[in-house]
Amino acid sequence: GAGVSQSPSNKVTEKGKDVELRCDPISGHTALYWYRQSLGQGLEFLIYFQGNSAPDKSGLPSDRFSAERTGGSVSTLTIQRTQQEDSAVYLCASSLAETAFYGYTFGSGTRLTVV
Amino acid sequence: RKEVEQDPGPFNVPEGATVAFNCTYSNSASQSFFWYRQDCRKEPKLLMSVYSSGNEDGRFTAQLNRASQYISLLIRDSKLSDSATYLCAGPFGNEKLTFGTGTRLTIIP
Numbered sequence: 001g002a003g004v005s006q007s008p009s010n011k012v013t014e015k016g017k018d019v020e021l022r023c024d025p026i027s028g029h030t031a032l033y034w035y036r037q038s039l040g041q042g043l044e045f046l047i048y049f050q051g052n053s054a055p056d057k058s059g060l061p062s063d064r065f066s067a068e069r070t071g072g073s074v075s076t077l078t079i080q081r082t083q084q085e086d087s088a089v090y091l092c093a094s095s096l097a098e099t100a101f102y103g104y105t106f107g108s109g110t111r112l113t114v115v
Numbered sequence: 116r117k118e119v120e121q122d123p124g125p126f127n128v129p130e131g132a133t134v135a136f137n138c139t140y141s142n143s144a145s146q147s148f149f150w151y152r153q154d155c156r157k158e159p160k161l162l163m164s165v166y167s168s169g170n171e172d173g174r175f176t177a178q179l180n181r182a183s184q185y186i187s188l189l190i191r192d193s194k195l196s197d198s199a200t201y202l203c204a205g206p207f208g209n210e211k212l213t214f215g216t217g218t219r220l221t222i223i224p
Binding site for chain 2: 042
């Protein structure tokens with residue numbers, strides 16, 4: 001596609017429910033990143049994919065968070081048993097290069113609200 | 116020390132003025148640096164890349180000082196539309212970008 005596409009754009013869920021967030025990177029981009037941004041806060045790294053493998057998942061805050069990428073393209077971030085502190089904007093980015101040397105392009109994000 | 120630090124501001128600057136803000140970093144291994152612009156409730160968008168000493172694009176100039184380990188962003192003849200949060204970022208030896216917390220800029224008519 002022309003840009004990084006994320007869905008849904010907004011998600012309101014009840015505490016304790018599971019949610020899935022989707023990211024469709026720019027076609028041909030091999031690297032894919034997930035970040036989250038809480039209200040008024042900076043960007044917090046979650047996980048990085050190169051192809052379908054995740055060399056760096058050091059930012060996942062707990063074992064309730066998991067992510068996968070299939071076909072070297074679409075990625076899904078899953079949050080199980082959501083908590084109120086999970087409320088944030090979840091941003092996906094992709095990059096043509098294998099590293100972040102050239103920077104990357106963000107999607108418009110999924111705004112998650114846990115009530 | 117944080118990998119990258121920015122003055123959070125806010126910077127309130129009159130229209131037409133020149134404004135500059137810095138971003139300091141702790142890891143000297145990085146070969147590339149970036150300035151991103153983030154509007155309220157929007158995603159960050161790449162504004163400028165810096166790979167050597169500096170880069171200029173119209174009213175915007177980004178400079179890199181490796182000896183003192185900081186990058187700067189200069190905006191000349193500021194416009195109301197320049198109001199946003201500016202984030203600096205770098206890989207700092209990793210395969211992912213680490214972002215500063217951002218500097219909030221408001222251009223006043």
